[in-house]
Amino acid sequence: MTQEYTAESVTADGEQHRTGSRVRTLIGRWRDDPGIWRRGIVLAILAALVSLLMIFHAQLPNTIGNLGSLTETFLPWFGLFVPLIFLLALVRRSATALIAVLLPAVIWVNLFGGLFTDKTDPARDAGELTVVTHNVNADNPDPQGTAGKMVASGADVVALEELTAKAVPVYEAAMKGTYKYHSVQGTVGLWSKYPLSGTKPVDIKLGWVRAMRSTVTTAHGEVAVYVAHLPSVRVKLHAGFTANQRDKSADALGEAIAAEQLPQVVLLGDLNGTMNDRALEGVTAQMRSTQGAAGHGNGFSWPASFPLARIDQIMVKGVEPTSSWTLPRTDSDHLPIAARVELR
Known part of the structure; x- marks a missing residue:
């Protein structure tokens, strides 16, 4: 049986091959990079601090400029740190920061993810x-x-x-x-x-x-x-x-x-x-x-x-x-x- 190929299928197969090749190359670079765990420590610390603020916002004192209330007023916006840290971690090629950013992401979804489900x-x-x-x-x-x-x-x-x-x-x-x-x-x-x-x-x-x-x-x-x-x-x-x-x-x-x-x-x-x-x-x-x-x-x-x-x-x-x-x-x-x- 003769298999027929169209121009579109050839183009699609070629594009998929190129995309797969790029992904394999990127993974290889990250795997062979000795500094992948050492870089991004500051970003990881930032992710930890954001996580702590979201978890323990009730413990922030109001005695100094009503800091606790100010933080709680804009608490949902702390979620913006997640994509920011994620993108910076990719730029820095830091596995440490990529893992660390999972913590504030999970905490934010737990606190505010329910807002985006229709409860009608x-x-x-x-x-x-x-x-x-x-x-x-x-x-x-x-x-x-x-x-x-x-x-x-x-x-x-x-x-x-x-x-x-x-x-x-x-x-x-x-x-x-x-x-x-x-x-x-x-x-x-x-x-x-x-x-x-x-x-x-x-x-x-x-x-x-x-x-x-x-x-x-x-x-x-x-x-x-x-x-x-x-x-x-x-x-x-x-x-x-x-x-x-x-x-x-x-x-x-x-x-x-x-x-x-x-x-x-x-x-x-x-x-x-x-x-x-x-x-x-x-x-x-x-x-x-x-x-x-x-x-x-x-x-x-x-x-x-x-x-x-x-x-x-x-x-x-x-x-x-x-x-x-x-x-x-x-x-x-x-x-x-x-x-x-x-x-x-």
Whole structure:
């Protein structure tokens, strides 16, 4: 039998042969290189340090510039060291560094790999209550357009933070056709398709109102909804991570939620901190993040132009998250975030 060869098959076979030859040559060079284990010691040490920071971040002290909280805020980004060390190890032809980089890679996947699996529950994704929270930015040049996007989200309940006295009437006028019930307390507000009752400010130790609480009466029962905008944090060269006021407010908010009588609780707001930040433990220890429980991806919300951290949160207690996601950008410096929950 005569075997026929096409030009394409000959070309493909030749290319495969050349690729295999290159790989064998590279392996041979590495195998015969006496310095393959001696080079890259600094890279291996760097890999070890990154690993230690990810494992023991909770032991970093906050007494010096809130170093622990600063590290925890950007902890997911430590994963960028893995491809960097890997590429440098290849350039240095260092087997030691290539082996060492496996450690931070495994640790990062263990800590954050779950964020990139879709945890939406398809069987219950319709949910029973859809909520949205958005820091609309006091300097928002188009509050009417932002309000329109909140309406278009289809949410049952919308929380807005950083409201100004000038912008509030704009939001009220743009959203009243969809949301029959609403309340504004200080610089935060709540819009709802369901009746609100027991609405009041929540004292988070600031001297002015940046948090509120209301009972939302749905067809599936009452839900205590909290809206909060914790104080901003700053990173300063001379002072480090200045977050003391934020931390005190977080503790006060946690105490208010702990004293809540209703079993179903939803917290919406800009907490100016991530779920990893130990300073928010007064809140995070008793509530779940909808992003962590039912989201897909990291859900970063700030800054809107290039999100680096999820400092806007939807957290729940006594209800079951079924999905969580970020909404398209508005004229704010934050992205709106949304979630669906199943009431019990």
